Amino acid sequence: MQKTHDHKALWLVAPALLLVAFTAVIPLMTVVNYSVQDTFGNNQFFWVGAEWYREILQSDRFHAAFLRQIAFSATVLAIEIPLGLAIALSMPKKGISVSVCLVLMALPLLIPWNVVGTIWQIFARVDIGLLGYTLNGLGVDYNYTQNVGAAWATLIIMDVWHWTSLVVLLCYAGLVAIPPVYYQAARIDGASRWAVFRYIELPKMSRVLLIAVLLRFMDSFMIYTEPFVVTGGGPGNATTFLSVDLVKMAIGQFDLGPAAALSVIYFLIVILVSWAFYTIMTREDFEPSGGVR
Amino acid sequence: MKLALLSSLLRAVEMAQIDLNNIAHSYLAAPSSEDDFALKKLNVSWQDGGAYALLGPSGCGKTTLLNIISGLLQPTQGAVLFDGADITTSPPEVRNIAQIFQFPVIYDTMTVYHNLAFPLQNRKVPKHEIDARVRRLADMLELSKYLPRKARDLSADEKQKISLGRGLVREDVTAILFDEPLTVIDPQLKWSLRSQLKRLHAEFNHTMIYVTHDQTEALTFADQIIVMSEGEVVQTASPQELFERPAHTFVGQFIGSPGMNVLPCALDGHHISLAGHTINVGCNVTLPSGAECIELGVRPEFVKVTDNNDALPVTVEAIEDAGRYRIARLRFRGLQLAAILPDGAPPPSETAGVLFDADNVHIYADGHLVGKRA
Numbered sequence: 248m249q250k251t252h253d254h255k256a257l258w259l260v261a262p263a264l265l266l267v268a269f270t271a272v273i274p275l276m277t278v279v280n281y282s283v284q285d286t287f288g289n290n291q292f293f294w295v296g297a298e299w300y301r302e303i304l305q306s307d308r309f310h311a312a313f314l315r316q317i318a319f320s321a322t323v324l325a326i327e328i329p330l331g332l333a334i335a336l337s338m339p340k341k342g343i344s345v346s347v348c349l350v351l352m353a354l355p356l357l358i359p360w361n362v363v364g365t366i367w368q369i370f371a372r373v374d375i376g377l378l379g380y381t382l383n384g385l386g387v388d389y390n391y392t393q394n395v396g397a398a399w400a401t402l403i404i405m406d407v408w409h410w411t412s413l414v415v416l417l418c419y420a421g422l423v424a425i426p427p428v429y430y431q432a433a434r435i436d437g438a439s440r441w442a443v444f445r446y447i448e449l450p451k452m453s454r455v456l457l458i459a460v461l462l463r464f465m466d467s468f469m470i471y472t473e474p475f476v477v478t479g480g481g482p483g484n485a486t487t488f489l490s491v492d493l494v495k496m497a498i499g500q501f502d503l504g505p506a507a508a509l510s511v512i513y514f515l516i517v518i519l520v521s522w523a524f525y526t527i528m529t530r531e532d533f534e535p536s537g538g539v540r
Numbered sequence: 541m542k543l544a545l546l547s548s549l550l551r552a553v554e555m556a557q558i559d560l561n562n563i564a565h566s567y568l569a570a571p572s573s574e575d576d577f578a579l580k581k582l583n584v585s586w587q588d589g590g591a592y593a594l595l596g597p598s599g600c601g602k603t604t605l606l607n608i609i610s611g612l613l614q615p616t617q618g619a620v621l622f623d624g625a626d627i628t629t630s631p632p633e634v635r636n637i638a639q640i641f642q643f644p645v646i647y648d649t650m651t652v653y654h655n656l657a658f659p660l661q662n663r664k665v666p667k668h669e670i671d672a673r674v675r676r677l678a679d680m681l682e683l684s685k686y687l688p689r690k691a692r693d694l695s696a697d698e699k700q701k702i703s704l705g706r707g708l709v710r711e712d713v714t715a716i717l718f719d720e721p722l723t724v725i726d727p728q729l730k731w732s733l734r735s736q737l738k739r740l741h742a743e744f745n746h747t748m749i750y751v752t753h754d755q756t757e758a759l760t761f762a763d764q765i766i767v768m769s770e771g772e773v774v775q776t777a778s779p780q781e782l783f784e785r786p787a788h789t790f791v792g793q794f795i796g797s798p799g800m801n802v803l804p805c806a807l808d809g810h811h812i813s814l815a816g817h818t819i820n821v822g823c824n825v826t827l828p829s830g831a832e833c834i835e836l837g838v839r840p841e842f843v844k845v846t847d848n849n850d851a852l853p854v855t856v857e858a859i860e861d862a863g864r865y866r867i868a869r870l871r872f873r874g875l876q877l878a879a880i881l882p883d884g885a886p887p888p889s890e891t892a893g894v895l896f897d898a899d900n901v902h903i904y905a906d907g908h909l910v911g912k913r914a
Contacts, residue, residue, distance in 0.1 A: 431612050432645035436706060437633040437662040446647045446658075 275514075281507035299508035309509065311484065312492040313516075319399075319488060320467045323406050327463055328456070330407065331414025335422055336448070338415070349419075352412040364476025367405040371477070391478060395485040398478045402486060405473060410466065414459045421455035422448060457528045461521055468517055489513055558586040558609060558715060558747065563618035565604050571616065579604045580771040581617070586715070589745040591738075593762035595752060597794070601771040602751040606717050609749065610637045622714070633662075638707025639717040643724060644699035646691040652678075653687040656705045663710070677709050680740070697729045708740065715747040722757065734761060755795050767791050783839070785902065787909045792837045792902075798867055801843065801877040805836040807903070812836060815873040820850050821898040831905035840867065842897035843879035851893025859887055870894065 282299055284292040303309050338348050358366070373379040373390050382389040391398040425447065433443045449456075471490035474480060480487035480495070487495070493513065497506035565579040574580065579601040586592055594602045607613040608620060611632035620628045627635060647655050653674060660670045678684045681701045686694060691702055700721055707716050718737075722730045734757065741748050750761050758765050759779040767775045767782065767790070775787040786792035792800030806813050810822040814836065827834065845868055854870040854877070866881040868888060879894060881887070903910045 426643070428641045428643060429645055431607075431632075431639070432641060432703070432706075434612065434632045435610060435637065435639050436659040438658070439662065442658075442662065446650060450647075450649045 278507045278510050281503050282511050283504075285504050295504065299504045300512065303505055303508050303512060308492065309512075312487055312489050315485075315487065316468060316489045319402070319470070320464055322403055323410075323467045324460065324463055326403070326407050327411045327414050328460060331411050331459065332418050332452075332456075334411070334415045335418035336444070338419055340423065349416070352415050352419075355409050355412050356416075358409070360472035361476055363405065363409050364473040367401060367408075367473070368477045371401050391482075393482055395482060398482060398486050401477060402474055405477065406467060406470070409473075410463060414463065417455045417459045418452055421452035425451045453528065457525065460524055460528065464524060465517055465521060468520070469513075557588055557621075557623050559621040559624075560584045560605075560608070561619045561621060563605075563608060563615045563620070565601075565608060565613065565615045565617075577616070578771055579608075579615075582773050584766065584773065584776070586747055586749065588714075588747055590764060591741055591748045591750070591762045593750045593752060593758035593765045594768060595755060595758040595765050595794075596768035597753055600768045602753075602768055603719055604771075605768070606639070606719055606749065606751050609715070610639045610717055611635045612639075636710070636712050636714050637717060638710065638713045638715075639719065640700070640703045640707060640721045642720045644696060644703050646694075646699050646702050648690075648692040650691055651687065652683060652689055652691050652694070652702060655691045655702050656683075656687075656709050659706050659710055673709055673711070677705050680743075681705050681708075681736075697725045697733060700725060700733070704737075704740075708744065708746075713746060715749060718748065718750040718752075720752050721750075722752075722754075730757075737761065755797075759795075767794065769794075784900070785909065786837065789835060789837060789904050789907045792839070796839055796841075797862075798840055798878045800837045800839045802904070803836050803838075803875050803877060805834055805903075807834060812901075812903075814852065815875055817852060817872070819852055820895050821901050823901070823903055825903050825910045827903075827905050827910060831910075833906050835904045835907075837902040837904055837909075838896050838900060840878040840880045842900040843877065844895045844897065845870075845879050845881060845885075845888045845892050846895055848893055848895060851895050853891060853893050855891055856888050 283294065283296060285295045285298075286292050334352075339345055355363075370376045371379045371389075371391055373383050379389060379391070388394065389397045391401045429447045429451075430443065433447060438446070469490055470488060471494065474486045474488060474491055475494075478486045480491045489509075490513075493506055493509050496502050496509060561583060562581055563579065563583075564577050564581040566577045568576050571577055582605075584605075594605060596602050604613065608615045611620075611627075611630055615628065618628075619626050622635070632639075647658065650658065656674045656677060657670045660673065665673075675684070675687075678687055681704065683698065683701055683705065686698065691699065694702070704716075704721070707713060722733060725733060737748070738761065740746075748761075750758065752758050752761075759782075763778065764776060765779060765782055766773055767777075767788075769788075769790045775782065775791045777785075777787070782791060782795050786795065786800060789800070789802045793802060803814055807823065807825075807827065808818075810824065811818050812821065812823050813819065852872055854872045856868055857871050857876075858869040859881070860867040860869065865883070866887075868879045868881055870877050870879060870892075872894075877894070
């Protein structure tokens with residue numbers, strides 16, 4: 248049969264190409280475009296090359312925001328992943344209580360970010376908030392608008408409250424997917440509860456845990472709405488995370504060039520760290536550190 | 541504390557016999573009728589060192605019975621005795637039982653070595669002893685070259701060997717239970733694994749209980765076969781006896797390929813008639829009183845196709861070639877029967893006659909074999 252050589256096949260990929268172009272490539276390239284130019288309004292642009300990148304990477308303001316961001320994500324991951332795992336492990340496996348637990352777990356996930364922020368902003372206020380008022384009544388010096396520790400604690404507890412459920416649901420899905428025969432074999436082999444967790448549950452959950460870690464890392468690393476609503480980045484700059492800083496720069500100061508450069512750097516960091524997590528977690532699927540070789 | 545004591549006690553006496561006394565099991569919390577029981581009341585004894593098969597269709601209660609022996613399930617009623625000691629409520633880890641499941645269970649992240657050592661490590665066996673046993677066993681199972689490898693990288697049959705190895709590595713194990721272990725194994729490897737099992741059985745003399753719905757597997761593996769149907773044991777016998785004297789029409793039909801011909805019949809003194817036609821063999825049985833359904837059972841191997849005048853006239857519907865032999869599908873006045881044609885015999889014409897082998901015609905009343913009168 249004679250093969251026809253034309254480019255009709257391109258039409259088949261065109262819709263996907265267009266979609267990706269408009270949703271990802273064009274917006275991203277617009278930002279890249281801004282990041283290498285300077286503008287004084289009137290739609291006039293001047294080429295500055297890597298100037299903005301150099302400026303951002305050398306600025307103390309970026310370093311401080313970056314460190315705060317890393318500290319926040321690390322804390323949140325360190326709490327949410329083990330806690331979510333523990334809750335998932337202690338959840339019932341069958342019966343009506345499963346549905347009750349799942350609905351309860353899903354509730355925080357249904358609340359919009361800014362509403363979560365508002366809830367905690369009010370809840371933690373020292374004058375009218377249940378939490379803030381009670382803590383101060385008990386003699387604890389708690390005021391998230393003045394006290395750095397209190398501001399951080401509020402944001403972290405809020406994030407744990409909001410997002411641990413996601414880790415729970417993912418882990419639970421991984422847990423119930425383990426065939427019962429593994430537990431039966433482990434009982435026959437005389438495995439302890441810890442060994443069952445270490446050698447059956449954890450390896451079988453490694454994939455969902457990876458997803459949980461990636462999602463929680465990316466989300467927490469890009470957190471904006473909640474600190475914006477609760478602390479507004481304060482007290483001082485204590486909770487000015489990268490995204491809060493970025494918005495201040497772009498909208499507050501209208502420094503489009505540096506803000507664009509920061510956006511690109513931010514984007515690259517998220518990709519890089521996510522890739523690192525992925526590579527580490529899939530390389531050996533939780534290689535046992537001990538054990539006989 | 542109590543469990544540890546019991547466990548050491550059990551190990552010390554070197555158990556031999558397993559008895560199931562009046563065992564019944566229901567998966568419902570409050571079983572009310574007979575139908576609620578997945579396993580109806582039964583008594584079985586397993587002698588030390590025997591090779592047994594539990595044969596029956598899916599859902600007949602084989603796995604339930606197996607899990608009761610291993611302790612994964614607590615029976616609703618009855619007692620499990622290991623050499624006379626009641627261990628009904630003991631958990632699996634103190635029972636010295638190994639169980640191999642339908643799908644190979646391996647610990648993914650562990651090496652093959654660690655997989656094999658795992659049951660011993662859990663039982664706090666000294667390290668040098670673990671090492672010696674694992675290496676000896678790996679040699680026997682032909683797994684030595686895989687020892688340092690990740691268990692998940694192995695093929696299904698090798699994984700199943702690892703599960704088997706985790707059972708065999710415990711020297712104190714009294715019985716090894718197999719729950720359709722060859723289901724996921726390639727056909728050509730099934731034979732080699734099965735002969736390996738037989739060899740291991742000869743070597744270690746463990747009691748082996750093998751659950752399967754595949755009659756070939758059961759017949760080649762076991763000395764004694766327990767045929768189950770709908771939660772009941774219908775016959776316990778050697779492969780030969782199951783073939784020659786099925787105690788129940790179910791056994792006759794389930795074992796054999798094709799299964800036994802089971803035809804409704806009427807008895808008139810010493811004569812048997814099928815749909816009004818008296819056949820060539822007589823019978824000498826006393827029917828139990830009140831028997832409702834009388835059937836004649838004869839294996840296709842003992843149905844001879846002939847053109848003899850005395851023969852039961854049948855129409856030949858089809859000839860199937862089963863490779864080693866041919867099966868004739870026959871019909872007589874609405875009754876269907878099968879016959880195995882002898883080698884080299886010319887295919888019968890459209891109408892033929894059949895004769896039954898007198899010694900191998902059995903009479904069943906309500907499904908149960910009626911014994912011959914002395």
